Amino acid sequence: MSIDLSFNETQEMLRSxxxxxxxxxxxLTKWRDRKGGPDFSRELWAQMAKLGWLGMRAPEDQxxxxxxxxxxxxxxxxxxxxxxxxxxxxxxxxxxxLLAELGDPAALLADIADGKTVVIPxxxxxxxxxxxxxxxxxxxGSSQDVHLKGTVSHVRFAADADYLLLAAQENSGLSLFLxxxxxxxxxxxxxxxxxxxxxxxxxLDLAGKALVRLGKAGAxxxxxxRIMGNAAVLVSAEVAGAGESIxxxxxxxxxNRVQFGVPIGKYQAVQYLCTDILHHYRHTSLLALHAxxxxxxxxxxxxASMAKAQACLAAPAMTFxxxxxxxxxxxxxxxxxxxxxxxAKLWENSYGDRRAHLxxxxxxx
Amino acid sequence: xxDFTPDDTPQLKAWRAEVRAFLEEALPGGFYxxxxxxxxxxxxxxxxxxxxxxxxxxxxxxxxxxxxxxxGRSAIxxxxxxxxxxxxxxxxxxxxxxxxASALLRHGTPEQRRVHLKGIAEATVLxxxxxxxxxxxxxxxxxxxxxxxxxxxxxxxxxxTLGTAAHMCHWMVVLARTDPTSERxxxxxxxxxxxxxxxxxxxxxxxxxxxxxxxxxxxxxxxPGDALLGTEGExxxxxxxxxxxxxxxxxxxxxxxxxxxxxxQMRLLRQHCETxxxxxxxxxxxxxxxxxxxxxxxxxxxLKLHSxxxxxxxxxxxxxxxxxxxxxxxxxxxxEFWPHFCQTYMEILGPxxxxxxxxxxxxxxxxxxxxxxxxxxxxxxxxQLKRMTMATRGLGLPR
Numbered sequence: 001m002s003i004d005l006s007f008n009e010t011q012e013m014l015r016s017x018x019x020x021x022x023x024x025x026x027x028l029t030k031w032r033d034r035k036g037g038p039d040f041s042r043e044l045w046a047q048m049a050k051l052g053w054l055g056m057r058a059p060e061d062q063x064x065x066x067x068x069x070x071x072x073x074x075x076x077x078x079x080x081x082x083x084x085x086x087x088x089x090x091x092x093x094x095x096x097x098l099l100a101e102l103g104d105p106a107a108l109l110a111d112i113a114d115g116k117t118v119v120i121p122x123x124x125x126x127x128x129x130x131x132x133x134x135x136x137x138x139x140x141g142s143s144q145d146v147h148l149k150g151t152v153s154h155v156r157f158a159a160d161a162d163y164l165l166l167a168a169q170e171n172s173g174l175s176l177f178l179x180x181x182x183x184x185x186x187x188x189x190x191x192x193x194x195x196x197x198x199x200x201x202x203x204l205d206l207a208g209k210a211l212v213r214l215g216k217a218g219a220x221x222x223x224x225x226r227i228m229g230n231a232a233v234l235v236s237a238e239v240a241g242a243g244e245s246i247x248x249x250x251x252x253x254x255x256n257r258v259q260f261g262v263p264i265g266k267y268q269a270v271q272y273l274c275t276d277i278l279h280h281y282r283h284t285s286l287l288a289l290h291a292x293x294x295x296x297x298x299x300x301x302x303x304a305s306m307a308k309a310q311a312c313l314a315a316p317a318m319t320f321x322x323x324x325x326x327x328x329x330x331x332x333x334x335x336x337x338x339x340x341x342x343x344a345k346l347w348e349n350s351y352g353d354r355r356a357h358l359x360x361x362x363x364x365x
Numbered sequence: 366x367x368d369f370t371p372d373d374t375p376q377l378k379a380w381r382a383e384v385r386a387f388l389e390e391a392l393p394g395g396f397y398x399x400x401x402x403x404x405x406x407x408x409x410x411x412x413x414x415x416x417x418x419x420x421x422x423x424x425x426x427x428x429x430x431x432x433x434x435x436x437g438r439s440a441i442x443x444x445x446x447x448x449x450x451x452x453x454x455x456x457x458x459x460x461x462x463x464x465x466a467s468a469l470l471r472h473g474t475p476e477q478r479r480v481h482l483k484g485i486a487e488a489t490v491l492x493x494x495x496x497x498x499x500x501x502x503x504x505x506x507x508x509x510x511x512x513x514x515x516x517x518x519x520x521x522x523x524x525x526t527l528g529t530a531a532h533m534c535h536w537m538v539v540l541a542r543t544d545p546t547s548e549r550x551x552x553x554x555x556x557x558x559x560x561x562x563x564x565x566x567x568x569x570x571x572x573x574x575x576x577x578x579x580x581x582x583x584x585x586x587x588x589p590g591d592a593l594l595g596t597e598g599e600x601x602x603x604x605x606x607x608x609x610x611x612x613x614x615x616x617x618x619x620x621x622x623x624x625x626x627x628x629x630q631m632r633l634l635r636q637h638c639e640t641x642x643x644x645x646x647x648x649x650x651x652x653x654x655x656x657x658x659x660x661x662x663x664x665x666x667x668l669k670l671h672s673x674x675x676x677x678x679x680x681x682x683x684x685x686x687x688x689x690x691x692x693x694x695x696x697x698x699x700x701e702f703w704p705h706f707c708q709t710y711m712e713i714l715g716p717x718x719x720x721x722x723x724x725x726x727x728x729x730x731x732x733x734x735x736x737x738x739x740x741x742x743x744x745x746x747x748x749q750l751k752r753m754t755m756a757t758r759g760l761g762l763p764r
Binding site: 001002003004005006007008070247251254255262263265266268270271272274275278279282283285286287289290292293306309310355358359361362365 | 366367368369370371372373374377441444655656658659660662663666667670671673674676677680682683684685690691694698749752753755756757759760761762763764
């Protein structure tokens with residue numbers, strides 16, 4: 001049907017299943033009690049495996065569900081709404097996409113789908129980049145005997161990883177490698193952060209058999225960029241999902257909090273703040289949905305960067321406006337808003353910051 | 366199933382091609398004209414000739430019912446027609462005849478439709494607006510123009526202001542209070558007033574973007590009984606809401622030609638930045654300018670997506686269906702983005718941006734003119750009013 005922005009039955013089902021599951025297994029209270037623990041809920045991970053969500057992105061002929069980016073968009077809206085924090089994006093989307101497309105040398109896809117193996121990408125420094133051209137690791141040695149020495153930053157859930165996916169520049173272009181996470185030559189330094197999520201710096205000094213190549217030397221760049229585009233779209237969907245929560249929370253508060261004898265939502269200064277959140281939420285959800293629907297089109301990377309550039313603006317702007325509406329109460333740890341504010345900063349800086357995406361837009365347009 | 370494509374069938378693609386071919390024939394090489402900001406008689410004439418040609422194709426009334434000069438075609442065909450007019454930067458239909466047509470189709474009598482719709486469809490009879498008054502702008506419900514019953518007809522007294530291009534129009538829709546004891550939203554009625562009726566005088570208000578608006582005075586103007594459009598005393602709900610003033614769901618959303626002027630400016634801006642040297646390199650390679658252009662470009666693309674979401678809302682096909690604010694976001698956001706867009710490009714252009722004409726003015730002064738025009742973003746309701754509507758009607762915050 002011409003111009004149809006509604007979800008199909010599968011997507012609606014995915015959303016309502018996700019909503020139920022996260023209601024039961026991902027209460028926000030868990031977050032409040034966590035002061036920097038690196039873990040994620042293995043119980044939730046097992047439930048996701050049972051629902052087929054860890055293999056949802058793999059093509060059907062490789063045992064997956066062959067889900068589209070719009071299907072994932074529907075799921076990621078719900079993840080964002082409830083601040084669900086698992087390595088789903090890292091393992092079930094990025095790693096699965098890369099292994100399915102470039103080859104799966106250690107036959108990991110089945111174990112990933114079963115929830116037995118966690119594969120974590122470790123690609124970038126701390127400069128906010130997200131493209132093949134932003135990878136700073138350089139492979140030395142010969143293409144048969146590669147040596148990787150250098151640092152990657154802001155790596156998620158490194159302590160929970162069974163395998164790491166690494167990217168490095170070779171003479172002919174970008175190459176990808178798989179390494180066991182417990183290999184000697186990987187030193188993990190936790191990076192305590194505002195989002196209270198697991199981030200680490202990895203100092204790498206790997207060579208020889210510790211590195212297994214994915215696909216051909218120097219040939220991964222295009223696939224890599226496309227899959228980072230997927231990640232940017234899905235983080236944008238999470239920001240949109242969180243926007244729905246932040247808006248609801250702020251509007252409820254503005255309707256019920258009485259000062260000077262009236263609900264504060266009667267004041268235009270407060271109404272403006274609430275409509276700022278509405279704008280950012282709806283701009284982000286729209287651009288991310290549009291980008292997701294273009295995953296097989298030539299303009300996908302442009303659309304993905306437009307979505308993420310907007311999400312990068314929305315994440316801090318929505319939480320800021322919500323804090324202005326709530327004032328004192330939201331500054332208290334017991335109140336949920338601060339959890340969104342913390343996470344928003346992670347999303348803003350994951351898979352390309354605003355500067356990087358605007359730069360990409362200027363290059364692609 | 367998520368799909369942003371309007372023309373997803375061979376028939377609809379052929380329809381778009383037909384519209385495009387017509388535009389290329391009717392306006393070879395394009396034709397830039399904004400009646401809001403242009404007083405050139407030659408360009409006005411060319412604009413009217415164009416819309417009369419559109420009228421002869423039956424396309425102005427494309428989706429109207431066949432018994433009233435329409436073709437009964439679908440909402441998506443109308444959407445595609447209008448999108449193609451936007452892509453071609455065709456001039457907008459002058460002035461508010463299409464809004465009047467929509468009100469006639471919803472609230473007019475069969476006789477009123479027969480009398481008035483043909484002239485609107487053929488663009489031979491132009492309609493102006495009689496809403497704002499000197500003391501009633503955003504707070505339109507405080508209006509004071511009065512119409513009292515007189516035998517079978519009415520006598521109209523009062524003053525309207527800011528009537529865009531009203532001096533070019535033959536008729537005006539006038540909102541007036543018919544119940545002198547009424548207050549606010551109640552007791553307001555809508556009248557169709559022929560502008561050569563005795564008792565009407567018009568004075569010009571030249572606007573800062575080279576267009577003419579008007580003050581219109583009504584002194585004991587006698588109107589026939591059938592001048593009343595819709596139900597006596599109910600115009601606020603029937604007409605004002607219906608024309609998008611505070612409406613969350615206007616009928617049959619489509620891209621707005623007037624809004625999409627901005628896309629043309631974006632193209633011109635990019636060309637300018639590619640061909641202008643600053644500090645020894647093209648302006649587009651300046652890192653600050655590069656990011657600003659990316660931001661503006663994304664904003665323009667976002668406007669286009671909002672018009673699609675707005676359309677999806679009117680057909681009930683959006684996952685946001687439970688929260689019908691798409692059209693007010695579509696309208697309201699443009700009002701905020703447009704001035705931001707112009708202010709940002711003026712910053713990019715620097716001193717050259719000030720130049721209106723002459724050999725040194727970039728793009729023949731279009732940037733300077735469009736910047737001035739952006740102060741007209743209040744037309745049809747201010748951005749602040751849209752925010753209030755969004756907050757109260759959209760989000761349920763208290764009034």
